[in-house]
Each structure stands twice: as C-alpha cells, then as structure tokens.
Amino acid sequence: MSVRELVVLGTASQVPTRHRNHNGYLLRWDGEGLLFDPGEGTQRQMLRAGVAAHDLHRICVTHFHGDHSLGLAGVIQRINLDRVPHEVTAHYPRSGQRFFDRLRYATAYRETVALTEAPVDADGVLAVSASYALEARRLSHPVESYGYRIVEPDGRRMLPELLAERGIKGPDVGRLQREGSLPGVSLDDVSEVRRGQRFAFVMDTRLCDGVYALAEGCDMLVIESTFLDEDLQLAADHGHLTAGQAGAVAKRGGVRHLVLTHFSQRYSEPDEFERQARAAGFEGELTVAHDLVRVPVPKRR
Numbered sequence: 032m033s034v035r036e037l038v039v040l041g042t043a044s045q046v047p048t049r050h051r052n053h054n055g056y057l058l059r060w061d062g063e064g065l066l067f068d069p070g071e072g073t074q075r076q077m078l079r080a081g082v083a084a085h086d087l088h089r090i091c092v093t094h095f096h097g098d099h100s101l102g103l104a105g106v107i108q109r110i111n112l113d114r115v116p117h118e119v120t121a122h123y124p125r126s127g128q129r130f131f132d133r134l135r136y137a138t139a140y141r142e143t144v145a146l147t148e149a150p151v152d153a154d155g156v157l158a159v160s161a162s163y164a165l166e167a168r169r170l171s172h173p174v175e176s177y178g179y180r181i182v183e184p185d186g187r188r189m190l191p192e193l194l195a196e197r198g199i200k201g202p203d204v205g206r207l208q209r210e211g212s213l214p215g216v217s218l219d220d221v222s223e224v225r226r227g228q229r230f231a232f233v234m235d236t237r238l239c240d241g242v243y244a245l246a247e248g249c250d251m252l253v254i255e256s257t258f259l260d261e262d263l264q265l266a267a268d269h270g271h272l273t274a275g276q277a278g279a280v281a282k283r284g285g286v287r288h289l290v291l292t293h294f295s296q297r298y299s300e301p302d303e304f305e306r307q308a309r310a311a312g313f314e315g316e317l318t319v320a321h322d323l324v325r326v327p328v329p330k331r332r
Contacts, residue, residue, distance in 0.1 A: 183227030
C-alpha cells in the first residue's frame, strides 16, 4: 500500500528550544523518502520518529543557514555507515556548493553510497520519476533560497455508470485503460481526469512570486510562519513570513491542508499562529506543527 505522509522532525527557527528541534521534514511518497532541510540534530530526531537512513532517496536543502543544513554531515555519514543500497540525490542552491562540500566532508568516514549532487540554480523541474516531478522556485531571503514542489502526473478516473452504458466490464476495463480505446469507445468517453496530488515546501522567504507559484493548487503546503502578524516589519527585515501571510498564501492558492512551522523562540503560545492564519481567510485543514508529528497528505479528490 502506498504511503504519503509528512513526518515532522523539527520545527524551530534559528535556535532549538526545550520542545523544538532544529528543522527537519521527511516526506514519504509511495516508496520514496524526501528529506527537507536537515538541521542540527536531525539524525537523532529520525531515530525518535522511526525513520531509517534506508528510507532516504532525496535530500532537499532550501538554503545554507545552519538551522536548515547543519544536520547534513550526520545524515550523510549515517547513509554511508548503514550502506544504503540505493542512490541518494542531494538538491541545494548551487551558490552554496562550498557549504555543501564542507558538510559532506566535515570529518573522516568511509564512503559506501553513491550520493549524487544535483545543485539548483534556476526555477524549473529538477527530476521526474514514475510518481512525481520535483520542481524548484526561487524565494526571497538574505541568502539564495529555493522552495520545492512535488507534482504527481494526472491520471484518469473510470466512471462506472458510463462503462455500464457501453457494456464495458471485466477485463475490458483494464484493456481500455491500457490501450486508450476499444472498438467504438475511447477512454475519454468513460472517464474523467483525476488530478495528481501536489505538495509544496516553502521555508525562509518574504512574500514573492515563488511562494505563490509553489502553493498554487497544493493538497499540502508546508510553510514557514516564523513570526506573528504584530511583528510584520521584523519578518520583512529578516526575510520571513508571518502566520497571517502564510494563511493568506494558502487561501489564494486553494491549499487543502496547511502546515505551519519554523517558529521563533520568542513565542510561547502556538495556538495564536492558527488563529492568525484563520483570520487571513484560510478555511481548509490546518496543522500547527510540533516535533515528531505525522501528517497524512490529503487523499485525492
């Protein structure tokens, strides 16, 4: 059975707290695992969450601030220590190549795994697999930063009443799906488009075109909400979003499930983040993330 869920490993911005680890997010997408922004302590959080090195297929770093990348050294060495049998691909801003190199080779260890470096230097599609396309969009932060988006290919939904009208049943249904037509009947005659699922990961950024493009039509949007709305100017000065801005982005994009994360240590009341996102007009499912929570990607429409 395919599994599509977000495993939250850490939710703190800049510095960890007693209750929040540095950033870290694993997206389970069918048989693959995509690890986003492994901050310091990610390897231990993986252990606590029941995530193994063998679960990782891609590592996606938005930018090279420490709370989003200092865990790379430990994660990469663990991948090699456990001799992960499949290729692992790392995506990160090309401008941060020197930081990636330092983290990859921070200490001595034996390399046993093919770690493919696939740096990002422009908007576009980074990779295509049978179940998704991975895209990137430039964000607005003091250092170069990219958000990531997973897009499942559209499929077809068979309509039983139309199949019955044309007398199509049993093995002929599968044949029609495979071949696209039977004598006198096309696939379009008895089915409709089933839009593929979409997931977006948006970290440190001001409002910009990239934020809206990543969020558009998403089933799940994981987005930073470092500040509350009363600190709007502080957020803009440091290249971040507020809870209200995140909610407004999700509303405009038609997001189904909004996950708020990356909280400043200055706030002790997490419920206020939800209240401000709701006040901005977002009415879908909403999770104020905490460490080690698992959030299922909404089922297909």
